[in-house]
Amino acid sequence: MQKTLTPDWISVGLLSERTGVAVSALHFYERKGLIKSQRNNANHRQYPKHVIRIVSLIQVAQRTGFSLEEILLELDELPNHTRITLEDWEALGLRWQAELDRKIVQLTELKNMMSDCIGCGCLSLERCKLLNPYDELGEIGAGPRLMTE
Structure with missing residues (x-):
């Protein structure tokens, strides 16, 4: 049986489906600099898969009362500025x-x-x-x- 590879990039619709966040909110997050996309050949937004975890972090942080500005400051402090690791989650938890x-x-x-x-x-x-x-x-x-x- 051949293993199906998951793409490195996902559509805004799939990101919305996987996170439960409305497409309009994802576009808003992008305008605020919280997440980043690139355009494919059809000029559609494509997000790297790791953005799913970033959107999850944004949701948790907002539910606990942090502003988008505070969340952005934390995201900017991530060591690799892209992927959120288990160690990043733990460090954020301690800081917050x-x-x-x-x-x-x-x-x-x-x-x-x-x-x-x-x-x-x-x-x-x-x-x-x-x-x-x-x-x-x-x-x-x-x-x-x-x-x-």
Whole structure:
């Protein structure tokens, strides 16, 4: 029995099918510099097979709250700038763990503040810890505090 070789390049449709990402989103990722294609003789986009793993990384990173800009910075740091290896996945996981921990703390604080605000009804920009969470000057009273005469 003859073994069928998989092509080194795949169409945008096949990439979409393999990753579950819409073709329009793949085109968007390409415009943002997250993935790269080349054109075949019929002027259709063709992606190297390893882009499947890159798109998977993008999906995971977005689901965990990372922006496309943050993802692009990470992709630019890959040693070979193309293929994502198991070691790359592990290194990304370690780097992102601290950021994820920070986001969890931030979301937990926001959740706790929301439960404090239920029923408050103040909607005050001056007093509301949700709308104005870092208002240190507001703690010492109303009015301008940084203006000089």
